[in-house]
Amino acid sequence: xxxxxxxxxxxxxxxxxxxxxxxxxxxxxxxxxxxxxxxxxxxxxxxxxxxxxxxxxxxxxxxxxxxxxxxxxxxxxxxxxxxxxxxxxxxxxxxxxxxxxxxxxxxxxxxxxxxxxxxxxxxxxxxxxxxxxxxxxxxxxxxxxxxxxxxxxxxxxxxxxxxxxxxxxxxxxxxxxxxxxxxxxxxxxxxxxxxxxxxxxxxxxxxxxxxxxxxxxxxxxxxxxxxxxxxxxxxxxxxxxxxx
Amino acid sequence: xxxxxxxxxxxxxxxxxxxxxxxxxxxxxxxxxxxxxxxxxxxxxxxxxxxxxxxxxxxxxxxxxxxxxxxxxxxxxxxxxxxxxxxxxxxxxxxxxxxxxxxxxxxxxxxxxxxxxxxxxxxxxxxxxxxxxxxxxxxxxxxxxxxxxxxxxxxxxxxxxxxxxxxxxxxxxxxxxxxxxxxxxxxxxxxxxxxxxxxxxxxxxxxxxxxxxxxxxxxxxxxxxxxxxxxxxxxxxxxxxxxx
Numbered sequence: 001x002x003x004x005x006x007x008x009x010x011x012x013x014x015x016x017x018x019x020x021x022x023x024x025x026x027x028x029x030x031x032x033x034x035x036x037x038x039x040x041x042x043x044x045x046x047x048x049x050x051x052x053x054x055x056x057x058x059x060x061x062x063x064x065x066x067x068x069x070x071x072x073x074x075x076x077x078x079x080x081x082x083x084x085x086x087x088x089x090x091x092x093x094x095x096x097x098x099x100x101x102x103x104x105x106x107x108x109x110x111x112x113x114x115x116x117x118x119x120x121x122x123x124x125x126x127x128x129x130x131x132x133x134x135x136x137x138x139x140x141x142x143x144x145x146x147x148x149x150x151x152x153x154x155x156x157x158x159x160x161x162x163x164x165x166x167x168x169x170x171x172x173x174x175x176x177x178x179x180x181x182x183x184x185x186x187x188x189x190x191x192x193x194x195x196x197x198x199x200x201x202x203x204x205x206x207x208x209x210x211x212x213x214x215x216x217x218x219x220x221x222x223x224x225x226x227x228x229x230x231x232x233x234x235x236x237x238x239x240x241x242x243x244x
Numbered sequence: 245x246x247x248x249x250x251x252x253x254x255x256x257x258x259x260x261x262x263x264x265x266x267x268x269x270x271x272x273x274x275x276x277x278x279x280x281x282x283x284x285x286x287x288x289x290x291x292x293x294x295x296x297x298x299x300x301x302x303x304x305x306x307x308x309x310x311x312x313x314x315x316x317x318x319x320x321x322x323x324x325x326x327x328x329x330x331x332x333x334x335x336x337x338x339x340x341x342x343x344x345x346x347x348x349x350x351x352x353x354x355x356x357x358x359x360x361x362x363x364x365x366x367x368x369x370x371x372x373x374x375x376x377x378x379x380x381x382x383x384x385x386x387x388x389x390x391x392x393x394x395x396x397x398x399x400x401x402x403x404x405x406x407x408x409x410x411x412x413x414x415x416x417x418x419x420x421x422x423x424x425x426x427x428x429x430x431x432x433x434x435x436x437x438x439x440x441x442x443x444x445x446x447x448x449x450x451x452x453x454x455x456x457x458x459x460x461x462x463x464x465x466x467x468x469x470x471x472x473x474x475x476x477x478x479x480x481x482x483x484x485x486x487x488x
Contacts, residue, residue, distance in 0.1 A: 008360075010262065014263055015262065015263050015264040015267075016262050016263070016264060016354075017262060017263055018254065018259065018260050018261060018262050018356060019258055019259050019260070019261055019266075020259040020260060022263075023259075082360050082363075082370075083364060083368075084360065084363045084364060084367075084368040084369070084370045084371060085360070085363075085370050085371075085374075086371065086372070086484060087368070087371070089364070089367070089368035089371065089481075090368040090371030090372075090481055090482060090483055090484050091483075091484060092368075093367050093368050093476055093477065093479050093481045094476055094481060094483065096476075096477055097476060097477045101477075108363075108364040108365075108367065108368065109364065110260075110356050110360040110361050110363065110364040111356065111360070112262060112354050112355065112356060112360075113360060116252075116326050116328065116329070116354040116355070116356075116357060116360075117354050119326075119328045119329075119352075119354065120327060120328060120333070120352040120353065120354040121352075123328075123333070123337050123352065124327075124328040124331070124333035124334040124336075124337050124352065125328070126326075126328045126329050126376075127328060127329075127330065127331070127333065127334030128330070128334075128378075128384070129375070129376060129377045129378060129392055130329075130375070130376055131373070131374070131375045131376075131396075131399075131401060132370075132373060132374055132375075133373045134372075134373060138485070139484055139485020140372070140485055144400070147398075147399060147400075148373055148399040148400070148401065150399070151395040151396070151398050151399030151401075152375075152395065152399060154391075154395050155375075155391060155392040155394075155395030155396060155399075156388070156391075156392070157375060157392065157395075232337055232338055232340075232341060233337065233340055233341045233345075235337050237333075237334055237337045237338060238334060239334055239335075239338065240330060240334050240335060240383055241382070241383020241384055
């Protein structure tokens with residue numbers, strides 16, 4: 001029986017790879033995924049065969065991985081960050097039942113998602129309850145996103161935003177801040193990290209009012225504090241409890 | 245200048261450790277933390293000096309780490325899962341300003357938190373927007389937890405519960421399910437994983453109605469699906485979008 005490993009490789013570079021992810025890449029006969037991530041994995045295993053496809057061809061990629069495994073080869077489907085958080089594990093597992101279980105086994109290999117790696121760069125923004133929300137409305141109606149932002153603000157969660165912008169969605173972060181400002185103070189401690197763990201990494205702490213005016217790109221992960229989040233020694237820190 | 249590394253080692257065992265975490269443990273002169281986690285880290289580096297303290301002595305442990313670093317030694321503060329998610333990064337960064345910056349530098353090293361490692365075991369429950377909520381009311385008033393559960397349910401988030409129970413809080417998961425059932429269907433797909441990545445790992449998929457009757461322990465991480473979460477081929481899968 002052959003395997004499809006869905007492998008989260010972390011934010012980029014071999015430093016964030018778990019031992020389990022490394023082993024999965026090693027055991028694969030072919031590395032498959034979005035071009036940029038496959039190239040990152042290939043840095044570790046330069047002799048591996050690869051099958052890279054452009055963005056937004058996810059289902060095609062999953063089908064290819066399952067077909068290749070059913071023909072007797074191990075495949076690693078390479079994901080940035082974690083395998084499951086907005087990753088390829090979902091579409092792969094949705095397609096998997098079309099292939100006989102005796103031929104193909106799927107193993108999901110978790111990785112350090114941007115919420116965790118970005119948080120570490122800023123300090124400890126995720127020290128208490130938090131939400132992760134993607135602002136991409138490619139596959140999700142904006143009304144659903146808006147409802148979630150509203151609920152996250154009312155619940156006083158720390159909020160981590162993925163896909164805060166794109167070419168077609170230049171004003172989404174501003175719209176998001178306007179929604180959050182209905183329930184949250186403009187002084188709420190926020191932060192962003194760009195190109196986590198890669199060349200050109202940058203980060204900034206700022207208030208929610210300032211975030212509303214900020215220009216970020218699609219390689220940025222945004223953090224919005226809860227009412228207890230503070231700036232301490234230049235870092236964004238959410239205390240673990242309400243005692244202090 | 246000496247360093248305090250706050251290191252997330254993942255759910256247990258060397259398999260989930262990132263290369264960055266391994267390097268941090270290697271560079272440390274002493275491994276510090278809750279006994280169980282220090283022992284896990286020590287399996288990798290059996291010759292390292294250790295300083296282990298029981299549960300709930302977190303502040304003492306942080307102070308010890310900072311003092312030891314200010315005396316010229318590198319310390320790794322070992323956390324299960326991630327360093328920041330309900331981890332030691334927050335209390336450490338809260339105390340750090342008491343120590344001169346020229347003497348002590350804090351580096352937060354992220355790790356695979358139970359939401360990610362547990363999700364991988366169940367399939368892909370975190371394929372779309374999600375919340376992480378701790379049911380521990382040691383440091384958080386129950387009213388805050390209840391409010392967050394209500395908001396998470398109303399926002400139709402996937403919900404991942406940490407600390408679902410303890411000796412003093414035997415009925416908290418049941419109370420939680422009752423709150424969620426006000427907004428969510430009793431047929432909502434749920435799952436739990438116990439002892440993730442350790443000996444005696446177990447998991448189960450079940451409905452929210454069944455989860456209400458379930459006995460779980462404090463080593464269990466619980467997942468409650470959104471309205472789109474499905475059981476596919478025996479796995480818990482939340483599609484990445486609303487197109488399917």
